Amino acid sequence: DGGITQSPKYLFRKEGQNVTLSCEQNLNHDAMYWYRQDPGQGLRLIYYSQIVNDFQKGDIAEGYSVSREKKESFPLTVTSAQKNPTAFYLCASSIKWGTGELFFGEGSRLTVL
Amino acid sequence: EDQVTQSPEALRLQEGESSSLNCSYTVSGLRGLFWYRQDPGKGPEFLFTLYSAGEEKEKERLKATLTKKESFLHITAPKPEDSATYLCAVPNTGGFKTIFGAGTRLFVKA
Numbered sequence: 001d002g003g004i005t006q007s008p009k010y011l012f013r014k015e016g017q018n019v020t021l022s023c024e025q026n027l028n029h030d031a032m033y034w035y036r037q038d039p040g041q042g043l044r045l046i047y048y049s050q051i052v053n054d055f056q057k058g059d060i061a062e063g064y065s066v067s068r069e070k071k072e073s074f075p076l077t078v079t080s081a082q083k084n085p086t087a088f089y090l091c092a093s094s095i096k097w098g099t100g101e102l103f104f105g106e107g108s109r110l111t112v113l
Numbered sequence: 114e115d116q117v118t119q120s121p122e123a124l125r126l127q128e129g130e131s132s133s134l135n136c137s138y139t140v141s142g143l144r145g146l147f148w149y150r151q152d153p154g155k156g157p158e159f160l161f162t163l164y165s166a167g168e169e170k171e172k173e174r175l176k177a178t179l180t181k182k183e184s185f186l187h188i189t190a191p192k193p194e195d196s197a198t199y200l201c202a203v204p205n206t207g208g209f210k211t212i213f214g215a216g217t218r219l220f221v222k223a
Contacts, residue, residue: 104157106155
């Protein structure tokens with residue numbers, strides 16, 4: 001079945017550590033996105049990629065980094081510079097950037113100890 | 114400023130008690146309005162896309178409608194399995210990113 005796979009589902013981080021969240025899609029979509037979801041707030045865009053080897057900052061990119069070396073993969077690194085990283089992280093894709101509906105993964109919940 | 118506002122924040126219904134969720138938006142040149150369903154601890158799941166005022170889409174007990182300023186998600190005779198958070202989203206003016214509302218949490222009691 002085609003879809004988006006995020007891992008790990010749960011992740012705990014100590015202060016000062018970098019962690020990387022994995023996102024893989026087999027939908028052959030060009031565009032991929034990372035969102036952060038906090039209770040009572042809408043999804044906020046961290047980074048997006050229109051096409052392989054290209055990515056752009058979203059609204060809350062500070063303290064995060066991404067890469068897009070393969071069409072299928074768009075990993076997100078939460079660095080120690082992110083002051084409040086505890087959140088639910090969602091990866092999504094769409095056929096083309098800026099068009100159509102988004103397909104989401106199951107999410108990764110990051111907790112800072 | 115581009116904005117999406119959903120109301121109410123939470124809605125508690127008895128099984129079979131029909132109601133509506135609201136999504137109001139302020140963007141120029143609407144390029145579509147999207148409804149998603151999100152279960153606790155899961156990613157959102159796409160429900161509907163609406164493109165023009167007057168358009169309606171239906172799926173089981175759900176019907177989405179669109180006007181020039183807002184969209185409604187009507188839930189007819191809901192069941193407990195309809196309990197979820199319903200998210201509304203629109204592309205921003207310029208269409209280069211999607212803006213999400215904070216969602217409406219729906220609880221349906223048997």
